[in-house]
Amino acid sequence: MTIYKTLLGSDFYKLHPNLQSRYALPVGESFYGKGTMLRIKNGGSWLKPFLTLAARWKFLFPEAGENVPFTIKNTCRQLPDGRDEVYWERTFYFENKTRHFNAFMTIDSKRNIVRDYLGEPSFFYSDLKFQVTSEGRLQIRSGAQRFVIGSFEIPIPQFLEGVVAVEEGYDDTREVFTISVDIRNRIAGRLMAYEGEFKAHTV
Known part of the structure; x- marks a missing residue:
């Protein structure tokens, strides 16, 4: 059973059928999508050094634009300890630069949340809470975040956290998946x- 089915339980079947198909990802299989980012925005110019540094770890990046081609690939695999992990690969093709935004998701069944390890290598993770809207869309909200240093975890103060809001849906008229992501900091x-x-594609 995929980590998303485990997390959402019976609510998983309230998702739009195409989202159910997308997120019901068996171990060893991948979902591949190809489309267009209609708008990509970033923060103020003073954040550019931080965003440029983050891009080295396939996390955030400083570029912005409209109608940017991109691909998304989700692969479910089993870790050596037996847990399932979903590897997220998001690639954005700007005119003069290709950027990546990658993550590794596992489930924390005791707390009923997903741990979202961001970047490669991952120096921190964010708790994610999933819920299904009455229209069958998937909403994702971030929670507490922690730095990871070897086997140690250090809580990140709230003023340094990234506050994440994601909504994914499916447009039956145009037969496309829709996605919106907003990442903010309480101060910056x-x-x-x-x-x-x-749209879903075969590789």
Whole structure:
């Protein structure tokens, strides 16, 4: 059973059928999508050094634009300890630069949340809470975040956290998945935001 089915329980079947298909990802299989980011925004110019540094770890990046081609690939695999993990690969093709935004998700069944390990290598993770809207869309909200140093975890103060809001849906009229992401900091404001659409493709 996929980590998302485990997390959502019976609510998983309230998702739009195409979202159910997308997130019901067996171990050893991948979902691949291709589409366009209609808008990508970042924060103020003073954040550019931080965003440029983050790009080295396939996390955030400083570029912005409209109608940016992108691909998304989700792969479910089993870790050596027997847990299932979903590897997220998001690639954005700007005119003069290709950027990545990658993550590794596992489930914390005791707390009923997903741990979202961001970047490669992952120096921290964020708790994620999933819920299904009455229209069958998937909403994701961030919670507490922690630095990871070897086997040690250090809580990140709230004023340093990224506050994440994600909504994914499916447009039956145009037969596309829709996605919107907003990442902010309580002090710095917007770090990154994007919205776009994509279709499932075979690699």
